[in-house]
Amino acid sequence: MQDGLSLTFAALADPTRRAMLARLSRGEANVSDLAKPFLKEMSLPAVTKHLKVLEKAGLVTKTREAQWRPCKLNGAPFKDVSNWMEQYRTFWEESFDRLDAYLKTVTGNEGKKGKKHGRKK
Amino acid sequence: MQDGLSLTFAALADPTRRAMLARLSRGEANVSDLAKPFLKEMSLPAVTKHLKVLEKAGLVTKTREAQWRPCKLNGAPFKDVSNWMEQYRTFWEESFDRLDAYLKTVTGNEGKKGKKHGRKK
């Protein structure tokens, strides 16, 4: 059994599944609609499996309408990812601000040439 | 060969690796420092492997200092994730709207359920 965040990240770690989410972000679609762009590269059951991964992560909700299975995007797991990401915001903002990064090294607790891993001798 | 986003999401899809990132967000650490919290659950080579996944995703940079390997967090992949996430912001914010709508229903207001996304038949 996996935690929710792990399920979500694992679901997002595949370009086919991300493309399916992008498609769903433009509106509901049933399985064969979702599959169409990929049927040159893979079979329909493969798409069904990808969809199941997205469902298990809660990213997609599948309903029933006659023989079709309309799918829609569910935002909640994105919110979870966003919340988790917040704790790293300073790092990714810093990575595009060299001055800020430099200031961090010179004002930080340990300088670059300092004894970083102070083992007692 | 995987694209960068897939490598990053896959790296994030493991609680041990996320815990290692959390540790690194509080400062540089060498491999045995990083491993310490996990050595009851897994071996040191297992930690080395997790670290390698984080490195391949570009989330961690490992340097050399005597026999130690100081590791530091690299923000760039977080930025990539954040950029990718932007296209879904409306969906996770909308999920708050839904919660808000629900709260209104339980506090006496009639919730209107309008279809947001049209589906072709």
Add this chain to the structure above:
DNA sequence: TAGTTAATTAACCTATTGGTTAAATATAAA
């Protein structure tokens, strides 16, 4: 030089992932 500490590599194992084809199920339509 020998010993200690830090970390990696090698060889191996099992479970999971991502795909396949063929068969089955569900619903609508003729």
Add this chain to the structure above:
DNA sequence: TTTATATTTAACCAATAGGTTAATTAACTA
């Protein structure tokens, strides 16, 4: 009742992920 469409399930397979233990490499220390 048969046929067509939409989708899933079953059975299988190869590659990868995540773990192990034992051996190896790298650098410092006595």
